[in-house]
Amino acid sequence: MSSVWLPCGDYHQNYAEDQGWWQSRFIKGKMLLLLLVVFVGIPVFGGEYGMSVGTMIGYTAMGALGVQLLIGYSGLLTLGHAAFIAVGAYTSTMLILQFPWPQFLLDLGLAYPVSLIVAGIVAGLWSVLFGLPSVKVKGFYLILTTMAAQFITVDFILTQYISQIGGRGQAFSLPPGTIKIGPWVVDDELSVYILMAVLLTLMVIVLANLLRSKPGRAWVAIRDNDIAAEALGINIVWYKLLSFFVAGFMAGIAGAFWVCNTAALSPEHFQWFLSLWLVGVILIGGVGSIQGAIFGSIFMVLVMELLQMAAIPLAAYFPKILVDFAYIKDMAFGLAICAFLIYEPNGLAYRWWQAKNYFNLWPFSY
């Protein structure tokens, strides 16, 4: 936020100005244009396919924002974020399917919104539970405890116990029309896309606001040097756990949103792969910036879509490609992470920042 370009001689005079969102009319216009593109442009011109890709990007970004908060802003390495997304998804589904909702709530269409929020809270608390070791350990050890969260939650509790409720075996499916917000039924590409856009916008706003207020400053201080932060009087236990709660909450919302996209739920959607994928997304996008999470999601989803598109014509020559597409995807993802870490460790967000700076000074670079 504070890296906004100002004409020579203009200075920010206080923190509020420095952190302000609408620092110039240009930025305001740019953001409004972005919202216009997201809410009107893609639904109108993108068609079904554009919207489904957009939904995928949004879902990835929602998860990645939480990971970005943990890794990029609080310095708490996590490789188990899919577990919290899964907790959110399952909480919301179980509430919708099993909870004895009073009839008036169903009539008002509040079941899904309520379950969305409960899912966020449950996932947040679950994330705090596995964040507890962060009080004592950090770095690599925290990776191990979050990995434990992944295996315990998804491979054990969800697969072996929760999935057995109601005798359905593996997958849960929601009857069509169950997911509605007020009178608005979320059941086709357009409504899912709009719901995604609204949720993602809200999340970005909430996260950006958190980051420029007291908790955000505390998180960054903890990330940079936790002992120094403690000496400055920051309650690091509280802020670390708060970071886990907020990240878990966002993951829960993302999971509850995912339910309305697929209308079916199985532990396979939340394997360790997803956790690693989300970390990869923020590494590619750029660690420590909200834009980074979004750029990373856009990049990864688009690259995978392009790979898929390229695979179909190539399959005429190499028939093995379509069969083994999942493996090729894995390889591409792995190589992308390695290449970015080796050659562009600052991620796409840094490139974006460079490009902006270039055009701010253009055509006279001095």
Next chain:
Amino acid sequence: MELFLMSLTTGIMVGGIYALVALGWVLIYKCSGVLNLAMGELTIIGAYVSYTFHSIGVPFVPAVLLTLMVGIVLGILTERIFLDKLIGEPILAVIMVTVGLSFFLKGLVGYLWGSDTRVFDPPVFDIKPISVGFLQISPVYLWSFILSIVLLIVFVCFFKYTRWGLSMQATADDETAALSLGVSARFVYAAAWAIAFMSAGVGGALLGNINGINVSVGYLGLLVLPAVVLGGLNSVPGAIVGGILIGLLQNFSGTYLDQYFPGGVKEIVPFAFMAVFLLFKPYGLWGWERIERV
């Protein structure tokens, strides 16, 4: 009682294989400070390469030796291509490169060998268990245990008495000092990765003989993480003890806890145990404690 002894012996034997893989992990960490999350994939590669040699008619022991050769080459290549450029980068970057590597290797293995379970054919080890008193031990476990103990002794001697082992220890202790004394750090890192690939290769070949080879062998490779945490990240004996303890823990929980928590409790217990253990002893049994200052 019989059940107890059965779980005990099986636990120790399986633990031997984990110890072997954990050894490779600790070596990499000791020499280059890289926390390797791709150990599972290294194990799968070892399993498939030895399987491939075996299936084209090479007897098992030469096949394993050839796997070791391939392991050396792959280890040096991996180090040179991916990790050489990351010396001195932040810990997350290095860990995530190994994660990227694990995706790449997993995809590559899947592409080359497919997802079907492969079985060593003809079976390498006798299926008929050896009876010691009333205990039944299948030969695979026995051999892998013996092999890991032998390799442990070899590694300890290697570290203590050979020139390369000493230079690896020196690099682990203080890279700058080692460099100034003429130790080639790049050589040491390459050697560490080669050794890791080799030990994962042997571990993979043995694990592949137990249940056949598929992607789940890689999951078994992930079990080295609880093992090394338990033993302490930079302790060679710790890796052995940790590996055996994890094997025991798995088998005892499979025997006694399964009736209370049906379904894969065996796979989860090491990770749950690790999460709790970290709260009390974050540096493991014999790891170096680091005192942090501002």
